[in-house]
Amino acid sequence: MDLxxxxxxxxxxxxxxxxxxxxxxxxxxxxxxxxxxxSLEPGDRVMTTSGLYATVAGVxxxxxxxxxxxxxxxxxxxxxxxxxxxVVVDTETDAVVDDVEDADAVDxxxxxxxxQQESKK
Numbered sequence: 320m321d322l323x324x325x326x327x328x329x330x331x332x333x334x335x336x337x338x339x340x341x342x343x344x345x346x347x348x349x350x351x352x353x354x355x356x357x358s359l360e361p362g363d364r365v366m367t368t369s370g371l372y373a374t375v376a377g378v379x380x381x382x383x384x385x386x387x388x389x390x391x392x393x394x395x396x397x398x399x400x401x402x403x404x405x406v407v408v409d410t411e412t413d414a415v416v417d418d419v420e421d422a423d424a425v426d427x428x429x430x431x432x433x434x435q436q437e438s439k440k
Contacts, residue, residue: 356399359385364406367397372406 359365363375365387373387376394385402388394 355405356402359399359402359405364408365402366404366406367401368403369401 359375359378361375361377364372365375366372367387371387371389373389373395375385376388377386378399379385383399384396385399386394386396
């Protein structure tokens, strides 16, 4: 058996494996996106494919549309496919400083950060 007769089938296998793996990866990504779109409920924070952050105000399954509230009282209608991802609201960064001692600690931290930035210049 000649070595050159084995090269062509081996080449086909080497080209077919990456194609197969990329197809599986793409199929998994489509399934995850579809699950995200089906799980949207009013009150969820989302980001559209154009980068708009909004809150889901309503879902219309018949038209495959979704109502997004982009500001207080401003509701727009979008196709569901325009939703890119759910945005997780970080409640730790939104915390209000209640104590005077905590406020002083925040001020001291900010002063140290400013001093470090100025020393780097």
